[in-house]
Structure formats: structure tokens, C-alpha cells
Amino acid sequence: MSIFTKALKKSIWVYHMAASPCNNCDIEILDLLTPRFDVERFGILLVGSPRHADALLITGYINRHVAPRVVEVYKQTPKPCVVFAVGTCACSMGIFAKSYNAAGPLDKLIRSVDPDALIVYVPGCPPKPEAIISAVVKAISAL
């Protein structure tokens, strides 16, 4: 494994995107970045631009308004990158599956753009911060 991939495992910069969520998953992600869980010791930093990011934390069931924007943000992230579908809504649309506005769960949307994307599912409504950390650890070993 090249030295760049080894470095990628030790330093993951995260960009958070809320694609029409109910905001509970966003609150849990915000909790994750507070001093109590201290993810900086794993090298995880929150960045302000998708171009600086290695991991996209996407929450929310995707609705028709935001679907093209999620695809744009995915294309703007430099590869190699990991997509985290945080919450039951992002994994499978959850209770909103039959809504008139739903535009597919996240993996269907991302794979229509890039069939080889690395997608990590973090189910839970909302998932605990510990669950998100464990998902990041599993993603790191799969890189």
C-alpha cells in the first residue's frame, strides 16, 4: 500500500452535508466534533470546503430539490474519498421511503455517478457518536 494511502488512513478531513434531514443526525455529528469525543486524535478535522475533504458525511433522505446538488458536491470532492451515509434515512430513506418527494437513497444516487464509490452505511435514528466513530474505523481498514 502506498505511502499516500497510509497517510490517508491517519488523517481524514470531513465535510458535512445535510441533504434534507430532520437534523437529528446533524446534531449527533456536531456532538462528535466536540471536545468530549475528541476526534482530532484520530486526525479527523472538519473542513469548510468539499475540495479539502476526504470524507463526506451526508445525512437526510435525499429529496428531489437537493439530489442534483449532492451529485455536484460528490464530483467536487477530490478522489480518493469515502462517502458516509449517516442515519437510517440516508441508508434507505427510512420512514420517508414512499414520500412523493424522495429521490432515492444515497447509494443509488452516488452510484449513478460513480459505480466504484466507497460508501459506508451508519444506520441509526440517529446513530450514536460512538457508532459513527466505529464506522470511520471500519472505513479506514477497508481503504
Place this chain on the structure above:
Amino acid sequence: MTREELLQKVKAQLNDKILNFCELSPKRVYITVPPEDAFEACRFLFEECGGRLVTASGVDTPDGIEILYHFGMDGQGMVLTVKTKIPTREDPKIRSIATFLPGALWIEREIHEMLGVEFEGHPDPRRLLLPDDWPEGEYPLRRDFKGVEG
């Protein structure tokens, strides 16, 4: 004025138009009127009884589309609702109260795009919540809506 005085005043003004008068609880009163008289009832409640429009609802029932206008009577601590049922589902129409009540502009736009009710006289009948590429003629909150492709 007290609650009893208000209800007396409403009954006196809209006497022959009231089809049903239901006091569900001391704070919730429902008045059912025919669709042609809903405009007059709302105007009366807003301009002469000091009512404040809280919101409006639209329901697709088996015998027609029902529109409810909820007015908060703050002086009396109760909510008075004007209920009207439009019997046809093909091309339902009702007179818009947004002409004198600007607070009803957006909620009538939403009822129009979700249930297909046409509000006559509405100054701005654009889409509110649905995306721009939503096909015309598909009303998501109707009971027979099956879903849109894509």
C-alpha cells in the same frame, strides 16, 4: 366580548349559511358552510370579530375536498374553524381569501399545488414547495396519487 357573546354574534350574522355548528370543546368550535359562503364567513371573522388566521388545511375526503380555515380568537382564548366541502374533484374552485388577508397567500398556494384546488382571485398562483420539474396535473396529497417517476 366574552365567548358566548362572540358565538351569538357569529350565529346572528351567518344565520342561514351555517350548515352545522359543532362545539367540540370550549376552545374549539367548527362552523360548516357551503363553499360559496366561505369567503363571506372568513371576511366577517377577520374584519369584524378580531380573528387572526392561524392556518388553513385541505383534506381529500371520499365525498369531496374539504378546506378548513382556522381563526384564532385571541380575546376569547379559542379557535374558530370555518369548514367547507367542495363536492367535485374534477376542477374544484373556491374564492380566495388572500385578496383581503395577505397571511393566506402562501397557504393557498400550497393547497393549490398539493390538492389541485383553484383559488379564484389569488394574486400569485405559483408553485410553492414542489420542485420546478414536477409535472403539471399531479397532485401529491390526493388519495389517488400513485407517485411520479424519476
Place this chain on the structure above:
Amino acid sequence: MRYLFDFLIFPGFLFTAVVGLVASWVDRKLTARVQWRKGPPFLQPFYDILKLLGKEVIVPEGSKGTGFLTAPLIGLAGVTLVSTILWGANLWGRAFVGDLIVVIYLLTLPSLAIILGGAASGNPISGLGASREMKLLLSYELPFLLAIATAIIKLGGSLRLADYTETLVVGSVSGVIAFIVTLLCAQAKLGLVPFDIPEAEQEIMGGPLIEYSGAPLAAFKLTKAMMLFVLPVFLMTVFLGGFHPKGIHILWGTLKYVGILIVIVLLRNTNPRLRIDQAMRWFWGPWTVLALAGVVLALLGY
């Protein structure tokens, strides 16, 4: 040949990069400790730069490709040159008349690189960040230069850096005033809170660096880390008597550098961010007056 070695290896690029990344680790660890958490491991900044070098470089379509890609190199070259000159003066007494002016001029190159990169990105947010960086640059250069003028007057008008390592400018009242003013201007030059206005992350999503990815972003981050090393050394050389490579003075020099670094990091952790108009008023108002007072006191001999 000797100069090439000095520029690239020691005390030039490699030395400054390594020590600069260690300094940025000290900054992050101290910040973490102030916030009651453990910080990143020691090699974290190195992993960050390595990871960035391995990512794909995206050049946006609306940007001016040449300016976009050369801007990071300008900043990197400027800060490397400053480090070479400063350490040359400190370790071997190698200086020439006027090198203080050259160093001050070269120290503005990293900010210019950010302005150029931000303006060439073709993104309105990065243009906004670039304009804020311009305003900040204009505002802090004035008290900075006045305070250094105090030090020049204290040394009888000498412009050779090697002379500054002989005397302790902070031994006098005007020297202390000038040192405090320069410390705050250094905080703004480094782009740290309370003056990290151009790169305000929560507000304008990375500011001028919003469109950078991969190796150019690594160059910008490395420039910032190297400035964190070079600027306190500059302060140390001009005001605190420099770094003498003999015996006990090595320890003294390291302690001086670490002391200035700790003050900068603690200032960063205990203050909120200013708005750009507040920062301009702050620099052109009280601090310029203070720096002028320092100059006057130096002229009077205090």
C-alpha cells in the same frame, strides 16, 4: 553550491519545513490541552501534508490556471528565503547591509500568495476572502513597520541583521512597547485568531483557499506552518537578541522561541474572532499610536 545546499536543506526548505510542522503540532496539542482534550499524535501534521500530496488536483474551469497553480509556490519561496537569511545571520553572522529590509519585504509574500490564489480561483467567496486578506495586510503593516523602526533607532540606525544578535532591544521601555506591538502584528501575519478573518472557516468556508485541493493546498498549509516557525525567530532575532550557537545559549535561544510560540498559541485560544472593520480600526488606531510612542521614546533615548 553552498548556497543551494543552504536554501534547500539547512537552514532552508527541509529544516524549516520539518521544524515548522513540529511547531504546528505544538500549536494543535496546546490548543487541545486548553480545551481539556487529548490532541493529535506527534506525526499528525506530517500525515496531513503527505495525504494532501496524494490527492487529485482539481483546477476549476472558471479559474486562471497559471495564477491558481503558481500562487502557492510564491509563498513557499518567500518563506524559505526568509528562513535562510535569518538563520544565516544568527548562526554564522552572514549578513549584508539592508537585509532587514529584504526580510520585511519577503515576509509579505505569503499573504500576497493567498491574495493571488484567492483572486485567481474564480469563486466569489474566494474573491471575498482575498479582499479581506488585502485589507488585513494594509492594516497590520503600518504598526509592524513603526515598531521595527523603533528597534532600528535603538541600534543606532543599523540595517544588518547580524548586529541585532549582539544587543537586547527589549532592555528598554521603547523596546518593550515595540515588542508587544510586533507580537500582535505577528498574530495577524500568521492568520491566527483573533485575526484569522480571511480564512474564517465557519463564515466563508475556507476563504481564499476554497477551490484548492491536493498538492497546491499542501503547499499553502506548509507555508503557514513554516511561517509559524519563521516569524517568532524573526521576532527573536530583532528584539530578543537572537540565537547564539554556543553552549548554554542554545538552550536560551530555544526557550525564547518556545516562549513566543506559547504566547501566540494562548492568545489564539482565548480570544474570539474580530470583524475586518474592527481589526482595521484596531490596528490603525491604538496600536499605531502605541508604536509611534515607542518611536518617540526611542528617539529620546529611553
